[in-house]
Amino acid sequence: MGLGAVALAIAVLGIAGWLAFLVTQSRVRHRRQAAAQNLSPFLTDDELENTRLNKVLLSALIATAVLAIVMPVYYLNESSRQAAAVVHFDDQAVERGLEWFTEYKCGNCHGANGGGGGATYVEKRSGIKTTWSAPALTDVLYRYTPDEVEYWLTYGRQGTPMPAWGAEGGGPLDSQQISDLIAYIASIQAPQSDVLAAVEGKVSRELARLLNADQQVADAVAAQQAALAALEAAPSQFAAVQGIPAELETVLTGAGTCTDGSAALYQQACASGGMDSDRDGLTDVAEVELTDLVARMILNSPESDAATALGKLAFDHTNAFTNSDGPTPIPDLTGAETAVTEFNTIVRDLGLASQNNERLVTAAQHGLDYLAGVAETRPYQIDIPGLAAEVFSGNITEAQRAAALFNAYCARCHTAGYSAGIAFTEAAGSGAIGPSLRDGRAEVQFPDEADQVKFIIKGSVNGQLYGINGIGRGWMPGFGAMLSEEDIMLIVKFERSL
Numbered sequence: 001m002g003l004g005a006v007a008l009a010i011a012v013l014g015i016a017g018w019l020a021f022l023v024t025q026s027r028v029r030h031r032r033q034a035a036a037q038n039l040s041p042f043l044t045d046d047e048l049e050n051t052r053l054n055k056v057l058l059s060a061l062i063a064t065a066v067l068a069i070v071m072p073v074y075y076l077n078e079s080s081r082q083a084a085a086v087v088h089f090d091d092q093a094v095e096r097g098l099e100w101f102t103e104y105k106c107g108n109c110h111g112a113n114g115g116g117g118g119a120t121y122v123e124k125r126s127g128i129k130t131t132w133s134a135p136a137l138t139d140v141l142y143r144y145t146p147d148e149v150e151y152w153l154t155y156g157r158q159g160t161p162m163p164a165w166g167a168e169g170g171g172p173l174d175s176q177q178i179s180d181l182i183a184y185i186a187s188i189q190a191p192q193s194d195v196l197a198a199v200e201g202k203v204s205r206e207l208a209r210l211l212n213a214d215q216q217v218a219d220a221v222a223a224q225q226a227a228l229a230a231l232e233a234a235p236s237q238f239a240a241v242q243g244i245p246a247e248l249e250t251v252l253t254g255a256g257t258c259t260d261g262s263a264a265l266y267q268q269a270c271a272s273g274g275m276d277s278d279r280d281g282l283t284d285v286a287e288v289e290l291t292d293l294v295a296r297m298i299l300n301s302p303e304s305d306a307a308t309a310l311g312k313l314a315f316d317h318t319n320a321f322t323n324s325d326g327p328t329p330i331p332d333l334t335g336a337e338t339a340v341t342e343f344n345t346i347v348r349d350l351g352l353a354s355q356n357n358e359r360l361v362t363a364a365q366h367g368l369d370y371l372a373g374v375a376e377t378r379p380y381q382i383d384i385p386g387l388a389a390e391v392f393s394g395n396i397t398e399a400q401r402a403a404a405l406f407n408a409y410c411a412r413c414h415t416a417g418y419s420a421g422i423a424f425t426e427a428a429g430s431g432a433i434g435p436s437l438r439d440g441r442a443e444v445q446f447p448d449e450a451d452q453v454k455f456i457i458k459g460s461v462n463g464q465l466y467g468i469n470g471i472g473r474g475w476m477p478g479f480g481a482m483l484s485e486e487d488i489m490l491i492v493k494f495e496r497s498l
Contacts, residue, residue, distance in 0.1 A: 010066070010070060011066055011067055011070040011071075014062075014063060014066050015063065018059055018063060021059075090183060093179065093180050093183035093184075094180075094183050094184050094186075094187045096177075096180040096183075096184075097180035097181045097182070097183045097184025097185070097187075098184050099180075100173065100177050100180055100181050100184075101114075101181060101184055104165070104172070104173075106181075109134040109161065109162075110134050110135070110136070110137050111134075111136065111137075113138075113188065114136060114137035114138050114185065114188045115136050115137075115138055116133075116134060116135055116136035116137075116138075117134050118131040118132060118133055118134055119131070119132045119134050119161035120132075120161070121160075121161050121420060123417070123420045123424045124159075125370060125417070125424070126366070126367045126370035126371065126424065127363050127366055127367050127370075128220075128224065128367040128370070128371070128424075130420050130421050130423075130424065131420075131421065132160060132161050132419050132420055133412075133419045133420075133421075134161070134162075135412065137185050137188065138188050138189060138190045139189065139190055139195045139198075139482065140185060140189075141185065141186055141189050142189070142192065142195055142481040142482050143459065143477035143478055143479055143481070143482060144459075144477050145474070146182050146186070147474070148474045148475075148477075149182055149185065150166075150178055150179075150182060151474065153165050153166060153173075153178050153181060153182070154166025154168050154169045154171070154178060155168070155169035156169060156171070157433060159432075159433070160419070160433075165178065165181075166178050192481060195481070195482050196482070196483075196484075199405075199408075199482075199483065199484075199487065202404070202408040202409075203401060203404040203405060203408060204404075205408070206403075206404035206405075206407040206408045207400055207404050209407070209422060210380075210381070210382060210403070210404075210407075213378075213380050213381065213422045214375075214378065216421075216422045216423060217371065217374055217375050217378075217380075217422060217423045218375065220371050220421075220423040221368070221371045221372060221375055224364065224367050224368045224371050225368060227364055227367075228361065228364040228365060228368055230302040230303075230353075231353055231357065231360050231361050231364050232357075232361060233302065234302070234350050234353035234354050234357060235353075235354045235357055237300050237301055237302065237350050238347070238350040238351055238353070238354040240296075240300040241296070241297055241300045241301055241346060241347055241350065242347055242350075242351065244293055244296060244297050244343055244347070245340070245343045245344055245347055247289075247293060248289075248290070248293050248339065248340060248343055249266055249340075251285075251286050251289045251290070251293070252265055252266065252282075252286060252336065252340075253266050253268045253270065255271055255272040256272055256273075256274045256283075256285070257274050257283050257285045257286050257289070258270040258271075258272075258273055258274065258283065258286070259273050259274070259276055259281050259282060259283055259286075260273070260281075261281030261282070261333050262281060262282055262283070262286060262333065262336060265336065265337055265340055266340075274286070277317050277318060278316075278317060278318055278319055278320040278332075279320060280319075280320035280321070280331055280332040280333055281331065281332070281333035281336075282315070282317075282332050282333055282336055283317075284317035286336075287315040287316065287317045287332065288315075288317065290313075290315045290336060290339060291314070291315050293339070293343075294310050294313055294315075294339055297310060297342075297343055297346060298310050298311055301346045301350065302350075304345075304346065304349070306342040306345040306346045306349075307342075307346065309338060309342050310338075310339065310342050310343075310346075313335050313338060313339060314335075315332055315335065315336075316332075319332075320332060322335065323335045371423060374423055374424075379425065379426050379427045379430075380422050380425040380426070380427075382403045382428055384396060384399050384400055384403060385399075387399040387402070387403065387494070387497060390497060391493050391494070391496075391497045392493070398490060401487075401490055402490040402491060402493060402494040403428070403494060405483070405487055405490055405491050405494070406428060406429075406491050406494045406495065407428070409479060409482070409483065409491070410434075410491060410495075411425075411428065412432070413432055413433045413434035413475075413476075414429050414430075414431060414432060414434040414435070414436070414437055415427070415428055415429060415430055415431075415432060416430045416431060416432050417432075418432070428498060429441075429495060429498040433475070434475070434476065437495050437498050438498045439498070440496075440498075441498075442492075442495040442496045442498070443496050444468070445466075445467040445468055445470055446467045446468070447468065449492060449496065451466075451467060452467070452492050452495070452496070453485070453488055453489060453492050455467065455476070456478070456479055456480075456488050456491060456492065457478055457479065457480035457485070457488060458478045458480060459472075459474075459476045459477045459478030459479070460472030460473060460474055460475060460476035461474060462474040
């Protein structure tokens with residue numbers, strides 16, 4: 001409790017005491033009287049105007065003195081109390097925001113601490129599943145205002161894995177919850193010095209991305225070829241393995257090969273058990289059969305997590321703990337349970353691939369054709385020597401930095417497919433959620449280069465003019481707090497060369 005609150009409490013108690021005194025004094029005292037009250041003489045004028053009046057005036061003087069002391073003290077303490085209340089309120093908002101951040105699994109895409117991550121995404125042009133790069137939230141308020149962040153949280157970003165979270169956009173959160181989320185995001189903003197220091201790392205990563213782009217695309221082509229081959233092989237593989245789970249059930253529940261433990265894996269009872277030398281819950285015959293069935297399943301199934309899990313299993317009728325997880329031994333009966341689960345998983349997946357084989361193969365072939373076209377045309381490449389000669393007076397270093405800065409800070413919105421990965425990245429500045437910058441569009445919008453620099457520093461403001469006939473919506477972030485003016489100038493020169 002603050003000093004002001006204590007002083008106010010004292011004043012209130014004093015006033016309450018005075019009122020209690022007045023009430024007490026005004027009460028009629030019931031006592032035996034020789035005569036009726038209306039016949040008893042009251043105080044004399046001298047008593048009323050001296051003794052009684054002096055008591056009342058003294059009490060009023062004391063109350064006035066107390067208030068004269070208390071109110072300034074309360075006033076002086078009130079501003080700090082209000083400030084502390086604001087801090088407490090903000091802390092509570094941050095705590096609630098963390099709760100929503102965790103409950104709605106924002107960290108699955110943006111990283112557990114908001115440092116950035118990725119989300120599974122099916123790229124629209126190719127139909128290939130990839131990982132969409134989700135941005136870090138630890139620097140978002142250096143480029144967007146809280147109101148702009150509220151917009152993106154409320155309505156999401158259509159065409160990306162970012163859904164609408166606000167009720168107005170069709171999401172599950174009300175406006176208070178969105179405000180709490182923003183409070184939490186504000187609490188995890190990195191120091192500006194760290195944001196500025198991160199520029200060099202981003203430049204290096206983007207240059208490495210461009211340098212290794214051809215190999216990454218080649219790897220994507222190889223992976224898609226393998227996926228296509230697996231789909232084409234699915235019908236024959238399914239035919240080879242579809243009966244194996246039933247064979248396994250017969251071994252683990254059949255007379256002479258079962259135990260109570262192995263039959264229980266299928267919620268059955270073992271009518272006539274067999275010999276279990278190592279007393280691990282599997283008969284000796286079952287362990288031999290299990291080894292054979294696991295080998296057949298692996299041989300006739302595609303690479304998968306289930307096949308990998310089966311490859312780690314082994315069974316030995318002389319050892320109750322043939323398998324282990326690091327230093328922890330695993331009972332063979334538990335290994336058999338794993339085999340039951342993974343057998344069913346493999347057969348289920350191959351069955352689905354076989355039933356829909358024509359459609360899946362066609363889609364996979366389309367994806368492969370798309371990637372083959374990317375490998376041939378290389379739309380993601382940037383002609384650094386040409387850029388240097390045309391814009392930077394032959395300075396390769398400046399040209400590289402300009403291209404890397406654009407990809408690191410601008411391509412997410414202004415280059416189609418950038419966030420989906422290098423294999424899906426179109427020509428720099430081809431346009432995505434932000435407009436295309438190609439064919440001299442930047443020079444058309446900003447005839448004066450200095451105006452474009454100012455625009456990138458400040459970003460757009462909803463309803464305000466920018467450039468020639470441009471009306472802001474608050475979608476274009478400002479990078480003045482994240483990049484030096486020299487780096488922004490490099491970006492401007494790069495964009496005006498497209």
